[in-house]
């Protein structure tokens with residue numbers, strides 16, 4: 001309850017900030033995008049993670065305001081990065097309820113000069129429990145504006161294969177829990193292969209999260225998975241480090 005009350009004060013006081021984590025091409029390690037990850041430095045509790053505060057921000061409704069800020073910050077940052085490196089932004093289902101959700105994102109692109117194809121909006125399957133028609137319409141509008149759409153945490157929670165058919169998607173992110181199990185059991189490996197094939201069937205590119213070891217990287221290369229994210233490549237880093245990180249890899 002204390003955290004819930006503190007959200008809006010903390011936001012106004014500038015306690016929220018973004019970190020970025022690379023999404024790389026499996027074949028050559030090229031950085032395709034940096035995923036923006038929201039953090040809250042609480043004055044007494046220290047770092048509060050999004051798993052804790054996003055549900056609270058949804059409950060209080062302040063997610064709308066914070067979510068807008070995240071898109072704005074991420075687009076402004078990415079506009080300073082060497083093209084074609086993109087930025088991936090997580091959005092909460094509640095943000096779709098804002099009638100200006102799509103307009104705001106497209107406006108951010110115009111204002112920052114970021115090419116739309118350099119922005120990826122990440123949604124989880126939870127968004128589909130909001131209002132399927134609304135979400136579908138918004139995603140289609142964003143996509144026709146050139147913005148990419150990724151389905152995050154695939155394979156967990158509300159997963160339905162039908163979502164791949166119903167929603168306009170460019171990227172499927174296999175949840176990191178699958179990367180952990182991948183080399184432990186043959187079923188784990190088969191599941192990852194299957195999800196990747198499913199994604200290919202729908203002409204969607206595959207990203208796997210949570211790659212931590214060289215063995216895991218070798219295995220996903222073998223499967224033909226296009227993109228990956230995880231501690232093997234980089235942990236999330238401060239926004240101020242993003243440009244240097246990218247320039248060092250040119």
Ligand code: G
Nearest residue numbers: 036037038049050051054070090091092152
């Ligand atoms: O990086 P970390 O483990 O803290 O991320 C935890 C979860 O929080 C992830 O599922 C991530 O998608 C989500 N998340 C991170 N930043 C944002 C954000 O800006 N908005 C929303 N809605 N979710 C976010």
Ligand code: G
Nearest residue numbers: 037152153209210211212229230231232236
């Ligand atoms: O749900 P989402 O995929 O957006 O969550 C991103 C979260 O996963 C971040 O908190 C990030 O720190 C964490 N993460 C990223 N890469 C790895 C990894 O290789 N291993 C583990 N355990 N966590 C990771």
Ligand code: NA
Nearest residue numbers: 035090122152
């Ligand atoms: Na994400």
Ligand code: MN
Nearest residue numbers: 152153175209
């Ligand atoms: Mn995820």
